[in-house]
Amino acid sequence: MPTIGSYSIMRDMPHASRALRLLQHVAHLVKPIMRRHGYYIPRLEEFYRQDFLGLTESVVSYRGVKTVTVVKLTLRDHRDPYRFQPIGQIIETFLHELTHQRFGPHDKRFWRQQQIHRDEFAHMYGLPDGWNVQYEDHDGNGRPKYSGRYENWPGWSQVPFLY
């Protein structure tokens, strides 16, 4: 069973081939988590929006079964499309969108599951315990309060980076 059906990038944007390699690389790093949970993404797409880092689209059948159709990830800097987001930021967004395979709304169950995926990722790549220390602080819904910039997280320098 494949984990991702197809990839698509924005061909009119600069460095399109690099964008495709980046998208495939990020997916490669996250695939073991997808396999473990039985997640499947028919189409993984690059998109470029000011207001979203990622988006999951799904359809609901007449029986009420939700099926994810597309996951979209912003790969580029919001201000400069020639620059890519830090890979840690993209992976973080990917793990968030994966969590939507199980939970739609951003409720407590959602944030708990997202944290499980973060921990799995950290464990898989040997990231130090402190890498997600900023998630100890949560708001009333269990949503983590972010602090600092993703590229400064201690763990990211240890993630396999070549793409």
Ligand SMILES: [Zn+2]
């Ligand atoms: Zn979300």
